[in-house]
Amino acid sequence: SAVISQKPSRDICQRGTSLTIQCQVDSQVTMMFWYRQQPGQSLTLIATANQGSEATYESGFVIDKFPISRPNLTFSTLTVSNMSPEDSSIYLCSAHRTGTGNTIYFGEGSWLTVV
């Protein structure tokens, strides 16, 4: 399976600040995604991170709030901007690895608490 590393794994953030989460994959992947898992809820797709171009956002998520970069095939960042307590969630990076059919792998997640 692809190894996906995320950092930070956990952070406590002040209201109104922004935090960038980094995701590194150990091998080349075709697709990278960012999901959010709010407390007690399932995973919701935020966006697809596209290499060298703007991310594709799902309904309810916008670039100004969740800017995403993907400068190469193995690295992506998600920024949570101007945070409020409602942004307290686990943010997960995931990736589809070439040659594995349609299997998608997940990072350990970044657990953000906004106070």
Next chain:
Amino acid sequence: AQRVTQPEKLLSVFKGAPVELKCNYSYSGSPELFWYVQYSRQRLQLLLRHISRESIKGFTADLNKGETSFHLKKPFAQEEDSAMYYCALSEGNAGNMLTFGGGTRLMVKP
């Protein structure tokens, strides 16, 4: 748009009892279905996918297109099976994103 429904938020069984975690989906095309598991304090990991028709840790799941279901089953539950289980759907093209169900917490009591 695709949708995945897991009707039970919590399923509690005794060790050795059969387990069935229900998953229903709605999608007009040919989906690919997955079960992911998340053990306490661990990352989400793939348990099985329907196209592989495999049995992992004693779990199986059969895609029933007529009933649009992909229920996860195990004949004899073990305490170490206690975890969150998520059913997920992909549109079938390689690398497509997943749509997740709400998850079912399985508790296996001794």
